[in-house]
Amino acid sequence: MTVAVYLPAQDKTQWWVEMLQGLLPGWDIAAIDEIEDPSAVKHAVVWRPRAGDMARFPNLEVIVSIGAGIDHVLADPELPKGVPIIRTVGDDLTQRMREYVALHVLRHHRDMPRQLQAQAEKDWHAIVVPVAPNRVVGVMGLGNLGAAAAKTLAGLGFAARGWSKSGKDIEGVETFAGADGMDAFLSGCEILVNLLPLTDSTKGILNADLFGKLPKGACVINCARGGHLVDGDLIAALESGQIKQATLDVFHQEPLPADNAFWANSAITVTPHVASQIDAATGGRLIAANLKIFAETGTCPDMADAARGY
Amino acid sequence: MTVAVYLPAQDKTQWWVEMLQGLLPGWDIAAIDEIEDPSAVKHAVVWRPRAGDMARFPNLEVIVSIGAGIDHVLADPELPKGVPIIRTVGDDLTQRMREYVALHVLRHHRDMPRQLQAQAEKDWHAIVVPVAPNRVVGVMGLGNLGAAAAKTLAGLGFAARGWSKSGKDIEGVETFAGADGMDAFLSGCEILVNLLPLTDSTKGILNADLFGKLPKGACVINCARGGHLVDGDLIAALESGQIKQATLDVFHQEPLPADNAFWANSAITVTPHVASQIDAATGGRLIAANLKIFAETGTCPDMADAARGY
Numbered sequence: 001m002t003v004a005v006y007l008p009a010q011d012k013t014q015w016w017v018e019m020l021q022g023l024l025p026g027w028d029i030a031a032i033d034e035i036e037d038p039s040a041v042k043h044a045v046v047w048r049p050r051a052g053d054m055a056r057f058p059n060l061e062v063i064v065s066i067g068a069g070i071d072h073v074l075a076d077p078e079l080p081k082g083v084p085i086i087r088t089v090g091d092d093l094t095q096r097m098r099e100y101v102a103l104h105v106l107r108h109h110r111d112m113p114r115q116l117q118a119q120a121e122k123d124w125h126a127i128v129v130p131v132a133p134n135r136v137v138g139v140m141g142l143g144n145l146g147a148a149a150a151k152t153l154a155g156l157g158f159a160a161r162g163w164s165k166s167g168k169d170i171e172g173v174e175t176f177a178g179a180d181g182m183d184a185f186l187s188g189c190e191i192l193v194n195l196l197p198l199t200d201s202t203k204g205i206l207n208a209d210l211f212g213k214l215p216k217g218a219c220v221i222n223c224a225r226g227g228h229l230v231d232g233d234l235i236a237a238l239e240s241g242q243i244k245q246a247t248l249d250v251f252h253q254e255p256l257p258a259d260n261a262f263w264a265n266s267a268i269t270v271t272p273h274v275a276s277q278i279d280a281a282t283g284g285r286l287i288a289a290n291l292k293i294f295a296e297t298g299t300c301p302d303m304a305d306a307a308r309g310y
Numbered sequence: 311m312t313v314a315v316y317l318p319a320q321d322k323t324q325w326w327v328e329m330l331q332g333l334l335p336g337w338d339i340a341a342i343d344e345i346e347d348p349s350a351v352k353h354a355v356v357w358r359p360r361a362g363d364m365a366r367f368p369n370l371e372v373i374v375s376i377g378a379g380i381d382h383v384l385a386d387p388e389l390p391k392g393v394p395i396i397r398t399v400g401d402d403l404t405q406r407m408r409e410y411v412a413l414h415v416l417r418h419h420r421d422m423p424r425q426l427q428a429q430a431e432k433d434w435h436a437i438v439v440p441v442a443p444n445r446v447v448g449v450m451g452l453g454n455l456g457a458a459a460a461k462t463l464a465g466l467g468f469a470a471r472g473w474s475k476s477g478k479d480i481e482g483v484e485t486f487a488g489a490d491g492m493d494a495f496l497s498g499c500e501i502l503v504n505l506l507p508l509t510d511s512t513k514g515i516l517n518a519d520l521f522g523k524l525p526k527g528a529c530v531i532n533c534a535r536g537g538h539l540v541d542g543d544l545i546a547a548l549e550s551g552q553i554k555q556a557t558l559d560v561f562h563q564e565p566l567p568a569d570n571a572f573w574a575n576s577a578i579t580v581t582p583h584v585a586s587q588i589d590a591a592t593g594g595r596l597i598a599a600n601l602k603i604f605a606e607t608g609t610c611p612d613m614a615d616a617a618r619g620y
Binding site: 092095096098099100102103106107109110112115116119122124125126127128131132133152155156157254255256258263264269270271272273274277279282 | 402405406408409410412413416417419420422425426428429432434435436437438441442443462465466467564565566568573574579580581582583584587589592
């Protein structure tokens, strides 16, 4: 019984192999490209596996995503049908996302980009902004991360809203549900945070149509997946002033290529997919624990729903 | 009975006069330099009054500070003894300070200055930081604003500490008191927020000695008063690396002169005394309400203690 490990960076793969060997003594753990007997592989631990990687293992029982999303696993056109997928979620990931969302909502709320520009010009210019209870901020997607983010924003005093496909009650947060609730959710929403899972129905959801339903001058924060955003629509909305500022943590291609126009756009803050970065030590502990649970019970509380896409 | 109004900017003084006239119909409200009968002045509403301004009014019953601090009133060497001072505090001021402290602690916590530098260099460089529960942040001064700030930081998940002269219990915050507790408070404190009142005993408290008791590479946020900071000691501590970054909202001279070295220091974020900026509409309502209470009862819940200095 072998655990096959893959991450796009070879040195990271090796690092994860050694860490999992330390955490799962007695288990056979190997980098995916060094597997000698594919039929012995029952578990795979992966981030952005290559097309066909999983199909090589005829006895694969479970795939562990090194991250909360499973879109990077489902993206494999040759993915074997019916192999269950475990997500890696945990208090640390949720905590880090809360921090990121709070930081970037506050940055836009208090207009730090313009304040830093004033400093660069040695300009003692006080920017007057509404107090948080008069600022409407909305979170799209109310899973573990989105619900925690919305609660955190409410705790900071914001007029917090949340939207999800099927509806969810969160204390202190005004929630909206489904296609019918979307326009009301977006109306008046001055700072929008995207934390939706990436699925066929949410792909490209951050587009000109959606931006047009926000109030003029709204800010957008995307800390879910690059595939949610129609890049050209954002650039156009920033140029027209419909969107004032954006913070992007995720991109269609990562690392973001050096020639991508986002880097140098003064209305865009680029962060390198760090919103809820899994630190390897924490991720390793969570994954080792989940593999043990799965090996013993055949299931795990962090199981994803491949049909649903998250 | 006249209310004398003074702010350093003449147009602001006029604006406040008109606003208070609207809020206190029937009261005689006038700019301090347009008072014809000084003996009729019973109330003064001021921000940074000039030396001798208050001494001109022999029948002055109360001074209202347009702000939470009263140091700018006490700074007048000719201030008449025994005239009570009302502070202007309120939910909005506390809320704004919570936002400022949360924003700037999170900025330092997630190392946004370095992250923005990486963006400027089109460098996909993920900065690894501890998760907030493993980050010790401390608030000096646990009055209305400091206590709210410390509670907010705890709510965001930080390992939050607080220090005050006489000690205070705050849920979720480890508190320290008095001179004896200061070293333990500072030890290990990675991000320090100053919200002390400015008094003879706190003047210059942010100095080389204090910086040396913080862990190397700590960040400092001063959103109290410029007089708390020994400017040269901060510059030296930034140069030695003892302090990594600082955010300053308050300065010995405001507006900060264009030739001050703080403006262009890449390790310093300068904001123009906006942490808990009173917006005039809210401040006006608070002040009008307090003047009415004082006129009726001879006291007010927001009375400061001039002997204590805050």
